Amino acid sequence: MAKTIRIAAFGAAMLLAAPAFAQDGATADLVRCRATADDAARLACYDAAVTAFETARAQGEVVVLSRSEVAETQRRSFGFDLNVLNPFNSDGQPEELASVDGTLARARQAGGKWTVVLQDGSTWKQLDNATPYFRTAVGTPVTIRRATLGSYLMSIGGAAPLRVRRENP
Structure with a gap:
């Protein structure tokens, strides 16, 4: 029971963080698990999705950044013509500092x-x-x-x- 709660809590945290990432690949799998009605099947889905997410993160395919890290990178790169996608901007356009x-x-x-x-x-x-x-x-x-x-x-x-x-x- 405790393992189920920990996995569910981790899955919920990942779902809350999911808008910060592109909704494809490993993060999309986490979101899809939410729609599974059966508890055991949903837990198995989350286990598989979390494993895939961790593998992608370890291989550098997924990078988790905080808003402050993105803001600092933008500040440090101000003045360079970098077309860096800001994962926190909902319309997919980079936020530019004035x-x-x-x-x-x-x-x-x-x-x-x-x-x-x-x-x-x-x-x-x-x-x-x-x-x-x-x-x-x-x-x-x-x-x-x-x-x-x-x-x-x-x-x-x-x-x-x-x-x-x-x-x-």
């Missing part, structure tokens, strides 16, 4: 263009010919926002923005 906030680690100017490194390690290079005036002190707040035609605008310490592109992963 802007990110960071902190200045260092900034240097060479050839009239700025290279800015944030404390998260991301490097941004100036594209336009603007001559912005901003504090280059470590710890100065930086905001990078998405602009038109796939470009980005960076504002350092609230100064006028400069057009930039992301340089490193």
Whole structure:
């Protein structure tokens, strides 16, 4: 009886988590088990589906991510043209961040263009010919926002923005 309750509880947890995954393969098997009327048959179905799910997870075919892991990955990849599917978006389209906030680690100017490194390690290079005036002190707040035609605008310490592109992963 205790095993039945544990399996049923695990199956219920997996069903609640199922919207986070594509509804095919191993997760679809878990959902299909719910429709089985006979308790013993439903338990056997869940046992088989959980085994298939664990095998798929162990082989890397299924990856379980939390919302915070997806949000952190999106934040770290901001500025790169990555077409990563967000499993938490119900219409199958990636959720795009409009802007990110960071902190200045260092900034240097060479050839009239700025290279800015944030404390998260991301490097941004100036594209336009603007001559912005901003504090280059470590710890100065930086905001990078998405602009038109796939470009980005960076504002350092609230100064006028400069057009930039992301340089490193």
